[in-house]
Amino acid sequence: MSAVVALSPERTEWIAVTAVVAAGMVAAMQVGKGLIAGPLLQADLGLDLTALGWITSIFAIVGVAGGMPAGAMVAAIGDRRMMVIGMGILLIGILIGAVSPNFSLLILSRLFEGFGFLLVVVAGPAILMRIVATSRRDLVFALWSCFMPAGMAVAMLSGPLFANWQAIWWGNGLVALLSLLTVIAAVLPSRGGPRASASGIRSDMLTTLTSRGPVLLFALFSLYSLMSFTLSSFLPILLVARMNVSFATAGVLSALITLANVIGNLAAGTMLARGVGRGRLVIVAATLMGAAGLWIFLSQSGDTLTFALCVLFSAIGGLIPATLISSVPIVSPRPELAPMAMGLLMQGSNLGQLVGPVAVGIAIETFGWTSGAGFIGAGALCCILLATMLNRTLRTKPQETA
Structure with missing residues (x-):
């Protein structure tokens, strides 16, 4: 005899919120791992301080160039779909990085990670705005704003537990995969609606700016x-x-x-x-x-x-x-x-x-x-x-x- 337990709407909402905030933390861990893995990368790949700087700063470069375009993509494609795409791109970048034999391929993998990170952190708040009642929005956004320091701290504290930098990448890949599956399972897609045209997106971006x-x-x-x-x-x-x-x-x-x-x-x-x-x-x-x-x-x-x-x-x-x-x-x-x-x-x-x-x-x-x-x-x-x-x-x- 089996029983089906129906979750209350509020509990379902908090499960989705947890999945989204956790995805943001996983994305932020990819920033932190570049910092904690610096000495290991330096020893294994012979990177100098300039190269190590690129490993971490590439995320910021992607963010400066792509912030508003990422927001436009979320508006045009849908928040949940864009978060899933972002987590997928992040996972691809992590896996490419884990098998990178040299700096060139590693920096390419960080570009993928940076773009995935950007999509996740722009889509996350859009999902929360959609699924959370207005009365709880301040609290939920406060939880969301924890994703960066919490994710970076987790990466810096867990990094020394791994034997080499490749193990750090593989470990992060497993966590990213689990997070992706959790988002797919816990977050309901938005209801279909009219999507903006290219000219409409340009007009919306100008209005925002x-x-x-x-x-x-x-x-x-x-x-x-x-x-x-x-x-x-x-x-x-x-x-x-x-x-x-x-x-x-x-x-x-x-x-x-x-x-x-x-x-x-x-x-x-x-x-x-x-x-x-x-x-x-x-x-x-x-x-x-x-x-x-x-x-x-x-x-x-x-x-x-x-x-x-x-x-x-x-x-x-x-x-x-x-x-x-x-x-x-x-x-x-x-x-x-x-x-x-x-x-x-x-x-x-x-x-x-x-x-x-x-x-x-x-x-x-x-x-x-x-x-x-x-x-x-x-x-x-x-x-x-x-x-x-x-x-x-x-x-x-x-x-x-x-």
Whole structure:
């Protein structure tokens, strides 16, 4: 005798949300694995630091170039279908990388991974907007915003458990395959509807680019990413210099600091659900993040204080991406343009990720560690100024009480 257990709509919704957030984490693990596998790649393939830089920065290049086009593809093809395609491309890239005998094929595999990553992180919020009730949207988007720090932390903590870099790739391939199958099983496809033509997509992209709200979110996320990667790109080196620990220990501490970002992500969801203004939340977060960052770069604090400030910087910073991501449906010119606005937001994230480490690296080599404070201070100040504009923009939206 068999029994069929019918799941409640709310439980089905949360299962789908979990599958989507997990897919984002799996995509983010592919960024983190490039960082943790650096020494192994250097030893096996003889890569120099420039080549290793390409292994990680190729994701940002793809994101800067393809953010809005990815959003247009989601709008034209469908969110669930695009996430499945993105996970498939990600898996193909991982498998190609696992068997790569040289740098050329490995960098090609990273292009596949970068494109798959982009499709997943743009399609994910579109799925969540469709399947989640409006009353739970802030909380769910706060969970979604955890995908990047959580995925990177998992990759950095699990990487040392593998014997070689190929094993890291194979392990990630298995996880990506399981995630793909979970998305297929847990996420229902969207109802069929009219798809935009090529001319319609161009018009929608122009509308998004000329709308104040999406452009503000793009600029704010660029600044947040600039500040965040100003510190995180050189975090292991900074911890070794300040705390006199080994690189292995610095790697674990860096992963814990990255994971602290999740605290801010989840806290933002709770505060937004309780009616805290979005612009005000960004202003407070940018102020505290800037203060902690300036202290880190300008002072010569001891090991305990340095670590505590880095944790504070990461945790407080997590308030910003969760707030901005959950604001996309509100500031989009039309609901159907939200995927394009999300794509524009991801372009901002990747722009800061691409420009920040290069500019800060040059400045530190030329002027020393204190020069990093300039990027943190300028980024925080601009963030505060733009957040006041975001407040005014949100006040024109009747559905938001910013």
